[in-house]
Amino acid sequence: MSIVIREKTFTLHTSNSTYMMQVDSFGYLLHLYYGKKAEHAPEYLLVKKDRGFSGNPYDANNDRTYSLDVLPQEFPFDGNGDYRTSSLIIRTKEGIYGCDLRFVKAEIIDNKTKLKGLPSMSENVESLEVTLEDSLLHLEVILSYSVYEDVDIITRSVRIINHGETVTIENIKSANLDFVSGDFDVISFCGRHTMERIPNRQKVNHGIYKISSKRGASSHQYNPALILCDSNANEMSGNAYSMNFVYSGNFEAMIEADQYGQKRMVMGLSPDYFSYPVEHEDIFYAPEVMMSYSSSGLSRLSQNLHQGMRKYLIHDPMVGIKPILINSWEASYFNFNGESIYQLAKAAKSCDIEMVVMDDGWFGQRESDNAALGDWYVNEEKLGESLASLSSRIHDLGLKFGIWFEPECISEDSDLYRKHPDYALKVPHRKYIRAREQLVLDFSRKEVVDAIFKQVCDILDHASIDYIKWDFNRSISDIYSSTTPQGKVTYDYVLGLYSFLERLIKRYPKLLIEGCSGGGGRFDAGMLYYTPQIWLSDNTDAIDRLSIQYGSSFIYPISTFGSHVSAVPNHQTGRITPLDTRGVVAMSGTFGYELDITKCSDEERKVIKEQVATFKSYASLIHEGLYYRLSDPLHDDIGAYAFINEDEALIFAVRIKNQASRYAYFIKIEGLEDDAYYQDEKGQIYDANILKTQGLPLIVEVGDYQSFTIHLTKIKGEKENGKN
Incomplete structure (x- = not known):
């Protein structure tokens, strides 16, 4: 059993970890333990002592040793005397803040309650649901825990059921972890457009460390993931805990070290622009958080998350390795027509590339990035043919065909905006913020989502499209909806986005969708539920990509990394790197090309064809093998x-x-089998123990940015290979 209930102690077991909580004599739900596999509840960790200004619940009478301000909790809420970071702030219609949540019941269910309108990991799993109640407000809070035993992942989510008068949620966090001791570092993943998810590791000191986004998307600046680890933890040793938000909008994650050196780790929705009314008998669903624990370092933690997402979160419409594609953006930007796309496809075909993607510029009056978003009809005058005709010609070459969309945004210079200016998010009578000469559509309104969905379907219904690149090229500002209550807009916007994607996938089950938000501005587990690959970054420079891929690998599977070989000098950095090196870097992902292959020399095309063959031979290992960061x-x-x-x-x-x-x-090659022997393609035999301790020599040649590819096959042993 992965879940055990013994009286009022609840224990969750994965293959290598244990999570425990307990209801105390006053009905409060306290956290006991999360870590290496254990059996007995460590109640002795709940140290009670009079601590001065830490207040005592009324029910504790004269017992000054009991205070929720210092005890570890499962779901800390405002109003219980705990002044640390809270997981729930409720405001009543009278303007009173706080609640009093006490235990009602706990039950094991054979699946998990579906989070209405939200992505989540597989429902075919054992779950624990703990119900807390505020009897005065007639408010139920249900904490849901699902156990993915084989990948050492536990998910947490919250739903609030209001049986009383309308209340407003001012802040809600889906997961909380309290640690009564420990010397920790925190690792977050920060950056900017074209340089996303760079690891930032620092010691946890007194105070609050916070990452967040109020940009309407999870953002280029802070990824919705945190790792808390021993201060001496490394790739192969030490305790490490992670939280990863299965959500694509505004979020907040924090580590707090309190007055006594205890640590609290929380993750959930951002309170910025969020004030969500829950009316009588309404249910509010807070998004899911994936948690994982490793006692053997950061590599194992990453592998838990990689395997868990691939197995239980990501839905791939194309079985096996996805097609190697070439995208037209850096090849031609807006300067193309149907014939030039066809010639790009012919050149790609000669190099065994399997799909061509026509990027931005094929619709409406779209000759630059300042017009026509929202006018999703084919510009046949520009293409010189219909989209159906172009698609048919490319399919006749034996290639798949994809196109670019940006469904969430609108240009002021568009037919849609001239007809429906209220569809855009903007504050009345105030000058609004433009970004990339575009505004954001109000996806919190169903009629807006429906209008864009109809346009997109009209395109997809009349041409054979295998793939779409779903882009989103600005942050949300001017948060005002003409119909949605303002405190609900940012959350309901994301529900509208998810609804659109859910309907699209249901209508076109074989369609491959690649997510994108100016590259990696919305690279999160929520989007991966709908889009099994995401464009990792608009920065295609191979050397910068090493850092971007390195940081992303702590949380996300390599199979999800949209990664392409681009032209040199690189369009973002101006750097010149060898074609071989660009290929090696891009193979750590979905693999493809972002250049004008029609202008490549015969020698370059030969190299490209060899790269395609190399990737295909290793693709299963790259996408399904265990990943180790070696530097x-x-x-x-x-x-x-x-x-x-x-x-x-x-x-x-x-x-x-x-x-x-x-x-x-x-x-040093970590991850090899102890005492085993490996052979490279030249016949050289290596002892795994030596490769782990002394390392594999990589011989330096003259020239910049040299790359290395070494493939090792495990063999039975020295004696059986004539090495006595």
Whole structure:
């Protein structure tokens, strides 16, 4: 049993971890333990002592040793005397803040309650539901825990059922973890447009460490994921805990070290622009948080998340390895027609590329990025043919065909805006904020979602489209809806987005959708539920991508990384890197091309064809093998990582810095089987124990940004291979 109830102690077991909570004598739900597998409830961790200004609940009478301000809790709420970070703030219609949640019941269910309108991990799993109640407000709060035993993941979500008068949720967090002791570091994933998810590790000190987004999307700046780990934890040792939000909008995640050095880790919706009324008998669903624990370092923690998302979250319409594509954006930007796209497809076909994608500029009067968003009809005059005709010609070559959309935004210079200016989010009588010469559509309104959905379906119904790139190229500001109550807009907007995607997938079950938001501005588990791959970054520079892929790999599976080989000098950095190196870096993802292959030389096309063949031969290992970070490209002279399964290992490495008289790098290969032997493609045999402790030498050649690819196959042993 993965879930055990013993009186009022509730225990969740995964393969390698245990999570415990307990209801105390006053009906409060306290947190006991999360960590390495254990059986007995450690009630002795609940230390009670008079601590001065830490207040005492009325029910405790004269017992000054009992205070929720210092005890570890499962779901801390405002109004119980706990002055630390709260998971719930309720405001009544009289303007009174706070509630008093006491335990009612706990039950094990064979699946999980569906989060209405929200993505979540698979429902075919054992779950625990704990019901708390405020008897004065007639408010039920149900905490849901689902156990994914084989991947060491526990998910948490919350739903609030109001049986009383209308209340307003001012703040809600889906997950809380309290630690009574520990010397911790926090790792977050920060950045900016074209440089997303760069790991930031720092010691947890007194006070609050917070990451958040109020941009309407999870953002380029802060990814909705946190890792809390021992201060001496590394890739292969130490305790590490993660939280990852299955949501694509405004979020907040915090680590608080309190007055006594205890730590609290919380994650959920951001209170910015959020004030959500819940009327009589309404239910509010808070999005899911994925939690995982590893006692053996950061690599194992990442592998838990990678395997869990691939197995229980991501729905892939294309079985197996997805097609290798070429995208027209950096090849031609807006300067193309149907014939040039066809010629790009013919050149791609000659290199064994499997799909061509026509990016921005095929619709409405779209000749630049300042017009026509919202006018989703084919510009046949520009293409010189219908979309159905172009699609048919490309399919006749034996290639798949995809197109670009940005359904959530609208240009002021568009037929849709001229007809429905109220469809855009903007504050009446106030000058509004433009970004990329566009506004954001009010997806909190069903009629707006329906109008865009109809336009998109009219396109997809009349041409054979295998793939769409779903883009979103600005942050949300001017948050005002003409119909939706203002405190609900940002949350209901995301529900509208998810509704659109859910309907699209149901209507076109074989359609592959790649998410994008100026690259990696909405790279989160919520979008991965609908879009099994996401464009990792608008920055296609191979050397920068090493850092972006490195940071992203702490949380997200490599199979989800939209990653392409682009032209040089690179369009974002101006850097020149060898084609071989660009190929090696792009193979750590979905793999594809972002250049004008019609202008490549015969030698370059030969290399591209070889790269395609190489990727296909290793794709299953790359996408399904265990991933190991072998260096830190932010600080080391080389970026190196490995993909390993029970029979083989694939090591990629790129030299970042070029120094004279450097003859070799020695890369320690973690993840190999102890006492086993491996052989490379030249016949050289390696002892796994030596590769782990001394490393594999990578011989340096003259030139910038040299890349290395080493494939090792496990063999039975030295003696059986004539090595006595």
